[in-house]
Amino acid sequence: MIDQLRQRARELLTTGEAACIIGYADASVPGKATPIVITRAEDADRLVFHAACCNNLAAYLTRPEIRKLGTVAMVAKPADVRAAFVLMQENQVRPDDVKFIAVDVTPAGECTLLAQRTREELLDYLVKNVPPAELADDALKDVAALEEQKDGERWHYWQQQFSRCIRCYACRQVCPLCYCSRCVADKNRPQWIETSAHGRGNLAWNITRAFHLAGRCVGCGECERACPAGIPLMKLNRKLAKDVRDSFGGHAAGYAFSGEQLFAGYSPSDPNDFFE
Amino acid sequence: MSRIGVFICHCGENIAATVDCPRVAREAASMPGVVHSVDYEYLCSDPGQSLIKDAIREHRLSGVVVASCSPRMHETTFRRAAAEAGLNPFRCEMANIREQCSWVHADREQATRKAVDLIRMMVHKVARNESLCPIKVPVNKTALVVGGGIAGIQAALDIANAGHRVILVEREPSIGGHMAQLSETFPTLDCSQCILTPRMVEAASHPNITLHVYSEIESLTGFIGNFEVKIRNKAKSVDLGLCTGCGACTLACPLAGRIGNEFDRGLGKRGAVYIPFPQAVPHKPVIDRAKCLRFQAAQKKGIPVQDCSVCGKCADACPIAPRKAIDFSQEDVIITEKVGAVVIATGYELYTGGRPRPGDRYAGCGEYGYDDYPDVINGMQFERLASASGPTQGRILRPSDGLEPQTVVFVKCVGSRDNAKGFTYCSKVCCMYTAKHAMLYRHKVHAGRAIVFYMDVRSPGKGFDEFVRRAIEDDDACYIRGRVSKITREGGKLLVQGADTLSGEQVEVMADMVVLATAMTARHDADELARKFRAAYDKDCWLTEAHPKLRPVESATAGVFLAGACQGPKDIPDSVAQASAAAGKVLVLFSSDELQREPLVARVNRTAPPQYSTCTGCFACKAACPAGAIEVEDITDKAGNTVKSVARVNEGVCQGCGTCVAACRSGSIELCGFTDEQVFAQIDAL
């Protein structure tokens, strides 16, 4: 599989179809992988793909230095493809500027290179074969468990979790949908979100990030993986993904590369029962 | 640094009775940024305003908080006063310590404490207010009038006579609207056509009025002073430039006299090519393609109509040479015009009186037999019978056998004032026209009996009550207070079963004809039209005015005005008055070359290159904006290459709602007058 992947990368670069490939290479730590950007066909041999390739490479699509290069080909797992589609919907990348070297890992752990290449083919593949991971029944079990607790217990739980937050923003940095060049957390006139790492500021930060991702999170889980303090961030994201699905006719992020963003629109039949 | 002045109004006893104003003034004096704090009896009075102006000058105030009534009362007053004293008016804010404090809390301590809190929040806000300047937009002095009934004609004439160009768009082949269908009008009984047709001719021939008949509005975009309208000229199949209106084609049509005429509400007949009524303006025919034999045959065969050889007698009969005025190949044409103001005068429809049809908004009154018995007719059909140029040349004749009815029952409130099955409102004109119908009938059939079943008699206008009394006293119309429960046919007559509540008895009348005074309704597509114009409408689809008492001819959208029955049931005098009022508003708008808009609009931030703006170009704001005020701005480098695409607000269109601000994740867009800093400051001061 890896030979085919490298061959595809070589072809894309030599034909000029892509100016660079964003993929994975072996990291300095054995068994781990690191993101890599190559621009020369001979470097294609450095590309790898295995179960430890966890980074969501769509995060690099919005980097100014990558954008300058023009067309980009990215090694993309299904969640990464979804992320790229959301970026297209939000005008962050031009659809024609992104080529996909789509890959997947079977439940048995086998790495495959997908035959689908174009966005239309990949969209079709996703819709037919890849339901949103964040909405899988297993995935929602812990969300349900938390929902069943009393609000006091939930508050205590999240305060415990957020108390460990050091405001390193690793979660934001690895997330492909957190692409704002000036994050609202860095806005200080006025300062809606305090930068200090205490309970009050941390709650504001984590609520803000979760809400800003509602309807946009593709469930790659990188935020939780990257968090040095082990905060279960995906619990928040899965919860909101579920509420968005249930409130807005089954909406899930990344299953379209054009069309209206969820909170840019509305429906006259949106839920209304919580209003006095 | 801020130098804020706080002015607390007693409003006589209205505030001072509950709020301890001197104490509030003392507490305000120590709020951050406050350099001057006083209380006074009546701040909105001349001496009160002078107090504020003097203080602005004397203490070099950079901001003013007036704690008094609701800003909805006097914000304009105090902002003007501030401007006169040299302080930018948007640096003046009000704290509502009357409607939302002294008038609603009895406890003096609580009310005073709340007043202090409200003032403190405003002091914090005002410290972050910026000087704002009104936005100027140019005004295109052409008006669009939609609807060519009496209201539309009146508005068009008023605006045109003032020297401005008017585009008048009418959906039917002729202007005139419903008034053209009426016989005589109350309370004078003068002939409707006689007073209307001169206006119709004037409107059609006025040098400043461009008339589009058989046309509809396709779309309206833009904003006050700067609208762009697309008008669809529907294909008439007649070249208006060549046609002389001789009518030969209408006589030659094989379907002449076979199709129910809309103008006569089905009582009269027309052909597929027809002039809607003898006094039509323009007096030119159109072809009803849904009925025309040639068009129908072409559609069935799937061939273009020019290749179809079915019929075509109208073209044969046309005397124009060398090219006929009949043009089967004509297609719809979309015309684009730029206008500065719009008057909607699309009028009303009438509930027929029978059972509901698909898409109807009501449950209907099947019990009156309208759909079953040809001699049960509605008020408009009676107008056509009474009309001298109508299908019976003005004679009141039964549709079933053409005989003169000797007993006519008039039923009022059919569909109106009906919570259960119809419309909840009163249709306003029916009491008057029913009295009129009874009189006309009695004038034409001297031995006839006119019986009116009524709930109330509403005749409030000038000469109106006298008119109804004439019907009862001079023309012997018999008024029975009670409703009709059912109408059935017995032999050749109609059995009308009702009640007389004043005597407490059941009443049965054997009538020859029944006339139902049916509800006036909004047009079936009024909501669609309203959405095109961004006008609001109520549950009955009447277009909503900006304020029910004080702004009856303005819609929710600036620059779009309402005239006539589209805004609610009304008679001809009121429609004409409203049309002239709307025209007046348009002329106010056109009286200057530039329009000043309040600068409380949104703004996307700009920063230094290479960022240019913190806006990420996601354009969630553009999609969310209800007014369509946000555009894409391509920021280019010196070589002309697009470096970044960001959002830009068109301050001529922006209505200042702030939806974009809350939609923006990166916090890159602000709403002047309600910036994040200002709101933060108010929350901070809680």
Next chain:
Amino acid sequence: MAEFEPKIAAFVCTWCTYAGADLAGTSRLQYASNVRVIKLPCTGRIDFHFIIKAFERGADAVLVSGCHPGDCHYTAGNYHARRRWTVFRKLLEFAGIEPDRVTFAWVSAAEGAKWASLVNEVTEKARKLGPFTRYQRLNEIAEGEAER
């Protein structure tokens, strides 16, 4: 001991709810004095940050109110607001904030009586819940007055 008086922040739209509150005043309807109104042009302008910041600044409850769906002065601002609140209120609840501390309402310019009874209702709800000690504790920690 004095009865607990909750502090309530209300974010309302100018054209409907603020006008409705004014109408309650002109009608001299009496209601609880715990609410501090912040007037905005439209509910569409209301950012979720306002609610969080209100709690941070000591509000025990928050009220958000605007024009009924279909009646928005700007035609659609309240629809956008409604969509946001549908999700945001669930997030707040999930984070452990009692749902009764945030109330959403539609109050028109004609509904002075509704405003008055809404204020009373929200005040009572907040009184029953008691002071928002959870946020007060966060404030104490932030200001160094208490241990985590």
